[in-house]
Amino acid sequence: MHPLLANRARLGAYLLGWAPLVALMAVLGASQGWSWLEAASLSLALGLFGAFLFLTAWYLCRALPLDPKGGLRAHAPAWIIAAMVMGGLWTGFARLLAWALGLLPGLHQLPVRIGPATPVLAVMGMLLYLAVLTLHYLLAAVERSRESERVEQELRVLARDAELKALRAQLNPHFLFNSLNSISALTTQDPARAREMCVLLSDFLRKSLRLGERPSVRLSEELDLLRNYLAIEQIRFGARLAVAWEVAPEAEQAEVPTLLLQPLVENAIKHGIAQLPEGGTIRLRAALADGRVELRVENPVDPDAPEPQGLGMGLRQVKQRLQGRFGAQAWVEAGIRDGHHRVDLRFPVEQP
């Protein structure tokens, strides 16, 4: 939709902008010996025509958007040709108008007077068209920046949404039910272990609720929570679940988004270990390089299982969270290689 026609206030302001131009044309005419009636009637009609004719500049402006890198030179020929065409139309209309107005009483000299004024009118038409074109480019730029502001706002809302969802998904009910079932089994078989598991589960719930209130935590806190979580899953899976930690000491102090690794480790168990009769080892790696945190979660997968389609929900949320927070600086890669599923995350270290 045309930005001026769509908005009555804008259209009014635009037409008002033409008023001094109409006055100027009338004064110019009068200075050439035209009567005031002749000068005023022709200027007014021509001004109104020009104001609406030049609104077509919008289509040129839309067809040839300004490229911040390309400069102005690329579009200059098109602009000049358009200005010449529009200037021609405007001049032609002026002559037609003069002839038509000449039929009215008191204006019969107009068709004669317009002759010598034609070159000036043509130049004026071209310049006015270029001015209106410039105005349209300015409007388009304003509109674009508003649009990008809106998109940015939306992205921020989405990112926060993803964060909240991720934190909520944190309390995976099946994890809870399976853990409670393990406790139910242990109460008669091994009461001491049942108590141990109750304590582990409580610790885990308390920690994850506490961490969930903060947007970022030290990596050491996140890893601590994961150790807690994996200790519970080790009771459930027994010898099938092993964990290998490769954590660089300096990485432990880095601030990272809260509960970022938790869904990935849950996936590693659900889609990796739980699908393998013999289980396997989950590898967790954390390092710092060039001011960036590098995290990796790796787990073996069943080679016969169908390949997952696209990113799973957990991984998608991790990606959204990182992109919402770090934009293009966030890097997420996931895939299966040599029978292992691997997720790599890289993002800038946050300043606490």
Next chain:
Amino acid sequence: MKALIVDDEDLARAVVREHLAAHPDVEVVAECANGFEAVKAAAQHLPDLVFLDIQMPKLDGFEVLELLEADGRRPAVVFVTAYDQHALRAFEAQAADYLLKPFSKERFEAALAKARAVQGSRPPAAQLAAASRQGRPLERIVVKDGPKVTVIPLDRLDWVQAQDDYVLLRAEGKNLLKQQTLASLEAQLDPARFIRIHRSFILNLDRLVRVEQDSKEHREAVLRDGARLPVSRAGYQRLRELWEEA
């Protein structure tokens, strides 16, 4: 009464075993940690009752159910899982009961009572499992060949041929037989990937190179490995419709 306990977690099996200990007439003939073991044990011990987890390595609970039938009889099945979203499907597959982990002694007793009640004549498992999948395209086919279970991911399946009450499945140069009708298998497959090209044949579209017409009403599909399958007039029509959509 012979019972089988199938769950990939030791502790989860232990709970069921413990509850069953109160019933001297129920003998636990085997405990299995995955679907393959379960199918094998079922063929060997012919249990009357199976406690079956759903989320397991290799074969899930529903796939095991499909293969449980042995010598024309099928045990009563009680699903035991932490996931409540499979309940509807479980009842469509005519499971005796659906126990949600963790469960109370009373709830377990009720499930056992139901299992005792439904024990006896029941419809063939494969047909039921197939019915329970309605609306969900299959991802893989499980076949039992004696005590051995083969899983065929659908992208490795070349074509299927009807053979009386069986289907012959062709995958990776091997032929496997499964007791199922071609029509019921066809209903489970993704119609965009598998086409019934003939009364007796379903073809994986990905394997098709071209269709040759050697006489007026006789067409043959030429596959990537050079094999040829007959294409009926209706089958050719279906192929053309698919090509026109593409």
